[in-house]
Amino acid sequence: MPSEEGQDLIDLTREICAKELAPVVDEAERDAATTPKLPLEAFRVLGRAGLLSLPYPEEFGGAEQPYEVYLQVVEEIASVWMSVAVGVSVHGLTCYPVATFGTDEQKKRLLPDMLSGDQLGAYCLSERSAGSDVAAMTTRAVADDETDPTSYRLKGTKAWISHAGHADFYTSFVRTSDDGGRGLSCLVVPGDAQGLEFGTPEKKMGLHCDTVSEVHFEGVDVAADRLVGERGQGMAIALSALDSGRLGIAAAATGLAQAALDRAVDYAKDRQQFGRPIGDNQGLAFLLADMEAAVTSARASYLHAARLKDAGRPFGKEAAVAKLVATDNAMRVTTDAVQVLGGAGYTQDFPLERYMREAKVTQIFEGTNQIQRLVISRQLLRG
Ligand SMILES: Cc1cc2nc3c(=O)[nH]c(=O)nc-3n(C[C@H](O)[C@H](O)[C@H](O)COP(=O)(O)OP(=O)(O)OC[C@H]3O[C@@H](n4cnc5c(N)ncnc54)[C@H](O)[C@@H]3O)c2cc1C
Known part of the structure; x- marks a missing residue:
């Protein structure tokens, strides 16, 4: 169970989401489908409430909350606005390398701005090839x-970069030698660096307010004191960051699935066919029961991994399990929720069809679910 302070933060998030995000999400996502637009005001609202820096040390501007609390906050946000929850998780990921591998001097110099709530980061790892x-x-x-x-x-050129063109800093992984995975390094590039350019936003299936585009480094000069960790340590830093980051995606997928389930239950109680609510049919009621089991087990799996992390124990395999379970379950639950609403679920009169499109990407980013199986099976078979 979260502490009283942790529970207060989760409750505060629920209030802010209901008041500030819920009234604007449908229109913002619909508009962004034709003209991709990052909802910066939503991030400002969360930043002002201190919700963009929860798991990081108080000394540098964070709230020093257990990961367990941070993830429940991400789940709350996702149950209202998935794109914003993903953005919060991505921002958390961008701060991780400095917070974990940075020198004391780097933490003092870079983290207070990164954690201020005014700034948003981008995580530049992927490339087209x-x-x-x-x-x-x-x-x-x-x-x-x-x-x-x-x-x-x-x-x-980096590809698929969330917040590209809007971020205040770009936590970037680059090649500093030809030594394969051992030749990568991590640099924090300022958002106003000369030679930093951006592609046209991708036209995606969903998650329209998570704007994604290429980041071009056209001869960008970055001071050497922005190198995080040792030269050649980039791969280890990226993988370590992703262990934590994929828990953010697991929590977000759980919030999305919970939102779909809640809508489906309301509809099943309300909608009448054959003279009674459709939920009175066991065939449909059991579908709802399976959806509840899927959401509950997703939540349990991310909380289990988070508690291991909070206790300072290894949690990489459990994070991969949580990402796999929560995102596959979100795909199934959102698809079944569309089924519960019948024809209405297939229209834009309800958000279920959007939830289903949003669930799909959670099986792809921060390591596809095939890659999660690779991580899990390698750990099982190691040694
Ligand atoms: C909306 C969105 C936002 C994103 N945001 C970011 C971001 O902010 N920063 C960032 O760096 N990246 C980001 N990405 C990129 C994302 O992390 C990659 O798309 C993802 O890692 C998969 O890479 P890929 O698309 O090149 O697929 P590929 O690696 O080409 O994979 C294609 C298929 O092959 C499978 N496959 C590949 N290798 C294996 C294997 N060894 N065994 C079994 N199957 C395999 C994959 O599972 C997948 O099904 C984002 C992507 C999207 C769609």
């Missing part, structure tokens, strides 16, 4: 002086 196969990336950072660098010059 390096999605699941991160080590295939070609974006390169060349030091001005190999033995004592003062800066790195970045050249290359």
